[in-house]
Amino acid sequence: MDKGFxxxxxxxxxxxxxxxxxxxxxxxxxxxxxxGETVSLVEQGLPVLxxxxxLRASVVAQEPILYEYYxxxxxxxxxMRWQSNRQRIAEHGAKVRQDFSGHPRLAVIDVHDKYxxxxxxxxxxxxxxxxxxxxQARALxxxxxxxxxxxxxxxxxxxxxxxxxVNRKANLAQAQVDAINRTVLFYSGSMLLLALIAGYFLNIYxxxxxxxxxxxxxxxxxxxxVLNLSRAGEILYANPATHSTLAxxxxxxxxxxxxxxAQTPARLAELIDTGMNTAQWAYVALGRExxxxxxxxxxxxxxxxxxxxxxxxxxxxxxxxxxxxHDPLTDLPNRRRFVEDIGMAVASGEMGAVxxxxxxxxxxxxxxxxxxxxxxxxxxxxxxLLQTLTDSANLCPNARLYRFEGAVFGLLLPCLDSEQxxxxxxxxxxxxxxxxxxVNGQAFFLGVSIGASLYPSDDGxxxxxxxxxxxxxxxxxxxxxxxxxxxDRALSVQASERLELxxxxxxxxxxxxxxxxxxxxxxxxxxxxxxxxxxxxxQHPSRGIISPDQFIxxxxxxxxxxxxxxxxxxxxCAQAQAWxxxxxxxxxxxxxxxxxxxxxxxxxHDIAQVLTQTGLPPQALELEVTERMSMDDVAHSIQIxxxxxxxxxxxSMDDFGTGYSSLAYLRRLPIDKLKVDQSFVRNLENDPxxxxxxxxxxxxxxxxxxxxxxxxxxxxxxxxxxxxxxCEEVQGYFFSRPVDSLVFAGMLNAAAGENPWLHSSHR
Ligand code: C2E
Ligand code: MG
Ligand code: MG
Numbered sequence: 001m002d003k004g005f006x007x008x009x010x011x012x013x014x015x016x017x018x019x020x021x022x023x024x025x026x027x028x029x030x031x032x033x034x035x036g037e038t039v040s041l042v043e044q045g046l047p048v049l050x051x052x053x054x055l056r057a058s059v060v061a062q063e064p065i066l067y068e069y070y071x072x073x074x075x076x077x078x079x080m081r082w083q084s085n086r087q088r089i090a091e092h093g094a095k096v097r098q099d100f101s102g103h104p105r106l107a108v109i110d111v112h113d114k115y116x117x118x119x120x121x122x123x124x125x126x127x128x129x130x131x132x133x134x135x136q137a138r139a140l141x142x143x144x145x146x147x148x149x150x151x152x153x154x155x156x157x158x159x160x161x162x163x164x165x166v167n168r169k170a171n172l173a174q175a176q177v178d179a180i181n182r183t184v185l186f187y188s189g190s191m192l193l194l195a196l197i198a199g200y201f202l203n204i205y206x207x208x209x210x211x212x213x214x215x216x217x218x219x220x221x222x223x224x225x226v227l228n229l230s231r232a233g234e235i236l237y238a239n240p241a242t243h244s245t246l247a248x249x250x251x252x253x254x255x256x257x258x259x260x261x262a263q264t265p266a267r268l269a270e271l272i273d274t275g276m277n278t279a280q281w282a283y284v285a286l287g288r289e290x291x292x293x294x295x296x297x298x299x300x301x302x303x304x305x306x307x308x309x310x311x312x313x314x315x316x317x318x319x320x321x322x323x324x325x326h327d328p329l330t331d332l333p334n335r336r337r338f339v340e341d342i343g344m345a346v347a348s349g350e351m352g353a354v355x356x357x358x359x360x361x362x363x364x365x366x367x368x369x370x371x372x373x374x375x376x377x378x379x380x381x382x383x384x385l386l387q388t389l390t391d392s393a394n395l396c397p398n399a400r401l402y403r404f405e406g407a408v409f410g411l412l413l414p415c416l417d418s419e420q421x422x423x424x425x426x427x428x429x430x431x432x433x434x435x436x437x438x439v440n441g442q443a444f445f446l447g448v449s450i451g452a453s454l455y456p457s458d459d460g461x462x463x464x465x466x467x468x469x470x471x472x473x474x475x476x477x478x479x480x481x482x483x484x485x486x487x488d489r490a491l492s493v494q495a496s497e498r499l500e501l502x503x504x505x506x507x508x509x510x511x512x513x514x515x516x517x518x519x520x521x522x523x524x525x526x527x528x529x530x531x532x533x534x535x536x537x538x539q540h541p542s543r544g545i546i547s548p549d550q551f552i553x554x555x556x557x558x559x560x561x562x563x564x565x566x567x568x569x570x571x572x573c574a575q576a577q578a579w580x581x582x583x584x585x586x587x588x589x590x591x592x593x594x595x596x597x598x599x600x601x602x603x604x605h606d607i608a609q610v611l612t613q614t615g616l617p618p619q620a621l622e623l624e625v626t627e628r629m630s631m632d633d634v635a636h637s638i639q640i641x642x643x644x645x646x647x648x649x650x651x652s653m654d655d656f657g658t659g660y661s662s663l664a665y666l667r668r669l670p671i672d673k674l675k676v677d678q679s680f681v682r683n684l685e686n687d688p689x690x691x692x693x694x695x696x697x698x699x700x701x702x703x704x705x706x707x708x709x710x711x712x713x714x715x716x717x718x719x720x721x722x723x724x725x726x727c728e729e730v731q732g733y734f735f736s737r738p739v740d741s742l743v744f745a746g747m748l749n750a751a752a753g754e755n756p757w758l759h760s761s762h763r
Contacts, residue, residue, distance in 0.1 A: 012194060015194065023187040026183050034177060045169065048099040051099065052155055053159070066141055078124065222306075225245050228305075245307075268294070290308065292306065327402075332382055338412065339466070354469050358408045362446070395428065416454075452472060471487060501551065517739055520532055528751055530588060534575075562600070580620070588622045591624065593629070595629045604644055622652055625651060627653060641670045652709070663700065666700070674707070684721055709727070712731075
């Protein structure tokens with residue numbers, strides 16, 4: 001029991017006992033007093049009154065005896081009666097005297113009594129003598145009556161005294177009874193108050209006791225093992241859950257200590273040494289994972305150990321961590337792990353590389369075979385990459401592969417001995433992909449592009465290293481042939497400039513910074529302008545005029561080319577139609593198509609729409625495509641080209657000779673014109689090889705019934721050579737640089753009158 005509470009309870013007991021004793025003493029005293037009063041009242045007051053009354057009766061009785069004697073003069077009878085009455089008077093008188101000893105009235109009564117007795121003697125003398133003196137006898141009788149009256153009056157006074165005394169005592173007794181009543185009432189009230197106070201505290205104590213009991217049951221009812229241990233690791237108490245846990249794990253074959261970690265006494269000693277009260281233990285026992293909270297109870301020199309089987313939770317945590325750090329498709333560690341591992345690798349202070357590895361053309365494959373196969377393919381790629389890394393473990397034994405995103409994998413190459421190591425590993429990887437990856441019996445030939453950055457030389461922060469590797473990867477992709485590129489700060493600067501330019505380009509169209517210039521295409525036989533090539537220019541607000549070679553690739557990459565290309569087509573067609581409507585000689589308008597425009601499903605539809613809108617006849621429009629665009633997927637290209645041809649427009653193969661297209665391939669394409677690339681024209685006067693090539697290209701074109709046009713003609717010599725090959729048309733600075741629409745209209749106008757090139761001012 002709680003000590004404080006015990007003291008309080010004892011204090012209440014003591015108070016109750018003291019109060020009880022006090023009140024009892026008081027009540028005893030009061031009742032004794034009352035008893036005394038009542039006893040004196042009953043034992044003294046009442047007998048005294050009786051004695052007085054008896055005395056009075058005896059005194060009064062004398063008179064009839066005397067008168068009877070006077071009447072009868074029977075002396076003998078008189079004397080007998082008188083004596084017996086006198087005896088009664090003496091008896092009662094003695095009692096009264098006892099009660100009222102020393103009372104003055106007694107003396108008076110005694111005097112008068114004596115008179116009466118003396119008078120009776122005289123009367124007896126008088127009545128016994130003869131003759132009888134009747135007058136004296138009567139006088140004696142009267143005298144005696146007077147004395148009797150006096151005695152009676154005095155006896156009445158005494159009786160009144162007694163009455164007064166009795167009343168006083170009765171009042172006193174009543175007061176005592178009232179006092180006792182008050183005391184009892186006060187005592188009862190105090191007891192009630194004390195009972196209430198004691199009840200209140202008792203209630204608090206009982207609630208506390210209930211709580212303590214509940215807590216005491218905590219260990220017993222705890223579903224987890226709870227143990228009380230000595231310093232030596234001896235089990236002094238084990239709750240029922242300890243036994244049931246052990247029984248479930250070992251069918252009761254092992255002792256309870258099997259649930260505790262090895263070296264429990266040492267661990268307990270360690271806990272004491274730390275000076276702390278609590279320790280947390282994590283350990284494995286009986287094949288399960290446990291966490292124990294151990295409390296040192298200093299005052300008892302004992303330990304309470306609360307055991308918790310955390311096997312399921314730990315497994316769930318491991319599963320969750322695995323999921324958080326792994327890619328579910330390939331089961332490779334994911335991007336998050338990549339970043340964290342790079343951080344740790346950099347922190348190790350060793351040299352290493354971070355690489356991003358992109359599977360080329362996977363996007364196209366996904367479009368073709370669907371996601372399910374593509375997923376299997378990615379799994380196959382992951383396996384192939386892991387295999388390659390295992391095979392080339394001599395180059396970097398700790399190389400780790402990650403799935404970064406989509407078709408991009410991450411590669412961490414720690415502890416490299418040289419800057420060339422990543423490139424060597426890359427070569428191994430590329431070699432690994434020479435054999436196709438098989439999915440569902442289908443063979444996929446894949447290429448890889450890899451960009452890498454080195455730590456600590458390129459950067460020391462994981463995300464920066466990844467971003468550098470990505471820049472390098474973009475460089476590789478930009479080259480379009482796969483392979484490897486290490487991060488180079490200069491490339492990075494270039495890349496950020498490109499980014500800036502790309503941003504500017506986004507607004508170029510709406511801000512009317514783009515415009516077209518036109519370069520004439522001249523028929524060699526007549527030297528008349530038969531066509532114009534629309535060439536795009538960008539008037540950049542701060543950089544001046546930017547050539548399409550610089551920004552068309554940007555527009556391609558960002559997708560802006562779709563909008564820009566549509567604008568070019570529409571503007572060029574509208575311009576050509578305007579010239580026609582102005583009555584200028586009809587010419588063909590050549591418009592360059594970009595790779596992305598070319599692969600668009602809506603191309604033919606868009607062209608038809610522009611033609612309708614502008615009113616330009618289809619045969620007045622020529623679309624330039626390059627070998628490279630059409631070579632990727634020949635069947636598809638043929639389909640697109642045919643759709644365009646069906647509209648009635650002309651198609652010319654731009655930059656011909658740079659794409660190594662085969663004759664067999666060329667033959668299948670529905671085209672009208674070959675445009676010999678200016679790189680061949682440039683040197684044909686000095687380089688016999690180029691001259692031969694140009695001649696062969698012209699012949700090839702003719703053999704396929706195609707018109708041949710040569711671009712980049714700058715000199716009369718080149719012009720003459722081309723004329724000699726039978727080339728039909730030429731385009732180049734020799735005739736004119738690309739010019740704006742007004743100048744071009746001027747040239748057309750002049751050409752309508754005479755041959756402008758005989759005295760051209762546009763060279
Ligand atoms: P391209 O289609 O082969 O255009 C011919 C390029 O050669 C033009 O350069 C033209 O100015 C230049 N050129 C013409 N004659 C001579 C000459 O005698 N000597 C020299 N050295 N160069 C000459 P430009 O305008 O800079 O265009 C470069 C490329 O940009 C074009 O090559 C074309 O592939 C692309 N391009 C231009 N405009 C557009 C366009 O509107 N859309 C698309 N998709 N591409 C365009
Ligand atoms: Mg062109
Ligand atoms: Mg060209």
